[in-house]
Amino acid sequence: MTETTSLAERSLQSLIDMQDRPAVVIDRDYRIVAANRAYRRAYAITREDLIGRHCFEVSHHRESPCHLHGEDCPHQQVFGTGTAQRVVHTHFDGQGRPEYVGIQGHPVVLPDGATYLGESIQRLAPPESADCGAMPLIGRAPAWLQVIDQLTQAAQSHAAVLLTGESGVGKELAARFVHDHSARRGRAFVAVDCAALPENLFESELFGHEAGAFTGCAGRKPGLLENATGGTLFLDEIGEIPLAQQAKLLRVLETGTFRRVGGRETLHTDVRLVTATNRPLRAWIGEGRFRADLYYRIACIPVALPPLRERASDIPLLADALLMRINSANGTQARLTDGARAHLARYDFPGNVRELRNILQRAAALCHEQTIEAADLALEGPCETVAPERPAGRSSPEPAELQALAARCGGRRRAMAEALGVSERTLYRYLKRTVDGAR
Secondary structure (H helix, E strand, O other), X not given: OOHHHHHHHHHHHHHHHXXXXXXXXXXXXXXXXXXXXXXXHHOOOXXXXXXXXXXXXXXXXXXXXXXXXXXXXXXXHHHHHOOOEEEEEEEEOOOOOEEEEEEEEEEEEOOOOOEEEEEEEEEEEOHHHHEEOOEEOOOOOHHHHHHHHHHHHHHOOOOXXXXXXXXXXXXXXXXXXXXXXXXXXXXOEEEEEHHHOOHHHHHHHHHEEOOOOOOOOOOOEEOHXXXXXXXXXXXXXXXXXXXXXXXXXXXXXXXOEEOOEOOOOOEEOOOEEEEEEOOOHHHHHHOOOOOHHHHXXXXXXXXXXXXXXXXXXXXXXXXXXXXXXXXXXXXXXXXXXXXXXXXXXXXXXXXXXXXXXXXXXXHHHHOEOOEEOHHHHOOOOXXXXXXXXXXXXOOOOOHHHHHHHHHHOOOOHHHHHHHHOOOHHHXXXXXXXXXXXXX
């Protein structure tokens, strides 16, 4: 090592030692030439074991640069254009656990003209926070990393968040992620499925009621707004709220006040609102099916979650994580064969991550010798979502049409409702009418 090189390395080391966050300096060959104490602590590695190694080997556990695996790489932009770049990556911590990090890459130019990549690293989601309830919130695909970045930024605000995306993409997990990374973490997180609330009980459930407010009401009951005070209220399937109730919800959001059903006392609410839908709310505004003023109130920060087919590279990661949870819950050791993995990779998952979980649960239960073969997955073709043609003027499908649609969609009510362009509540009425007519 020459004296000039040694002086350059000491200068670079002094530069990043002033950083509180983990920081490294990388040369054109992807080799780490300097790392501050915060970085060495985060990755549980000594300076002697770190300097000279490739950055992708240390942080990504890979044998080649991350841009060769579809990820944005600051190395490419800094050395290609001399400009800074911010990206979101999945790194592995000192225990080998994946975590989401934001990386600010910028050029570092020494007096002799030598250029390096300086990276400042911000932990967005530590490993333990990626595990949310029934499904893991993990992935490395660029589309998914962008969503994690948006959710992290949204969590720092108090503004309302609207999560959009197909059924099964993980909107409730995303809502929980926002809550857990906000200033309200540790307080209540109240999730409400608006599609499951009957219209005549919506107001009582949301606002609560006083004793004697209606027939059969024996006592006072706090509403969901009171239960979520100080925390986050997550309204899933918000597009299913009837218009009359939308106006009442809007008033609460605008004024921060409400009254229990049958009550006279004005109560104040302090909740962070996160909503979700798989409906085209903007189009529904023009059709008079959703209030424009409510939409703009709840969609301050819109975040669109990609379907699984748009981040297919994450399927192996998700499959492994889900199967690990399934094995842990069942006391089994089921594993996927290479053929089963390839079969999963070719499937487009109309039900997204929820469908992947269900497929693995079924396969783990029915496979032989705890080995999941491709045949054990029993993958179905994607459900046809084109609504059957119906004569003009008829408001509901005939029983034969419903039976044919159920066959195409494998009996999945959500898929059937989407094919008909109606809510699941409306589909339930169609099905009930068909059953009653057959009696």
